[in-house]
Amino acid sequence: MLEELEDLFESSTIRPTFSYVHIILALYIFEKHPEGIGRYRLKENLLIGSGTARSLINKLSEIVDFIEVSGNNKRRGHVLTDKGLRFLKMLKKKIPLLEEGNTKALEEIIIQDKKLNAYICLVKNSADKLNSGIEQRDAAIKVNGSGATCLIFDGNDLKYPKSPNIQNNQVKIGYDLQKYFKLKATEHNTELDKDDVIIVGLGDTSERARLATLNSALTLIE
Known part of the structure; x- marks a missing residue:
């Protein structure tokens, strides 16, 4: 299951400072905020810095397509995509x-x-x-x-x-x-x-x- 997330750690420069637990918890948090959640609130929930939160959001959006901008309005934050929801549903069968x-x-x-x-x-x-x-x-x-x-x-x-x-x-x-x-x-x-x-x-x-x-x-x- 977690092997599907390995691409999120690939980098041509410095390895991301977030870990698997931040990725998984982020998905749970996005699900609880179907209206969208922004980078600041996400970092507060995950106990990570702004730069790490930005990197995590970008990779979840651009690499695995698990999240997207809420209603094409960045000010409302991001929400789970159908693909992200499917992965979370599979994960929640285990947790x-x-x-x-x-x-x-x-x-x-x-x-x-x-x-x-x-x-x-x-x-x-x-x-x-x-x-x-x-x-x-x-x-x-x-x-x-x-x-x-x-x-x-x-x-x-x-x-x-x-x-x-x-x-x-x-x-x-x-x-x-x-x-x-x-x-x-x-x-x-x-x-x-x-x-x-x-x-x-x-x-x-x-x-x-x-x-x-x-x-x-x-x-x-x-």
């Missing part, structure tokens, strides 16, 4: 849920500073690519997030990944939190299936938590 989490409801697994913001992501049928969750935590930290916690659905319960420090079976989360995640899946017209993975990413701002969560999720996507 159907990406939304801000309720830190009060997530207290069981947020053991750090309660002032942190949280985002929730559901990655379908990806448990076979998950080990202890360290790679996903590191991916969150790589984009200046505060970490990430992964949970695997075994068909009945959501459980923590196996840890080299724990010899017995995987530990499942509490009933209320199980119910919370299942409700979130339902709200996004999906449900938890065996081998699905839930990721909770943390950050000092909502935008940072979202970026951290999605970057963690991309480690489970080919």
Whole structure:
């Protein structure tokens, strides 16, 4: 799936400073703004500079034809093209849920500073690519997030990944939190299936938590 985006990184001079997570998140953001979104608002959402945002918009428009000027009016920003919508639809079959989490409801697994913001992501049928969750935590930290916690659905319960420090079976989360995640899946017209993975990413701002969560999720996507 991500190989379709490789052309966006080609350059005769300097390699672009955006990464896959910025491309994917940009598509989610464009979808949420069907009236159009401009470069300034995009950079604020993606936590990138103006030059990087300009480069990303140009490449999404000119190289892969995923976005276009809204109603031929640049002042209204850009919107997704039919091609961009098709790619996002395919992507959302793998990641159907990406939304801000309720830190009060997530207290069981947020053991750090309660002032942190949280985002929730559901990655379908990806448990076979998950080990202890360290790679996903590191991916969150790589984009200046505060970490990430992964949970695997075994068909009945959501459980923590196996840890080299724990010899017995995987530990499942509490009933209320199980119910919370299942409700979130339902709200996004999906449900938890065996081998699905839930990721909770943390950050000092909502935008940072979202970026951290999605970057963690991309480690489970080919």
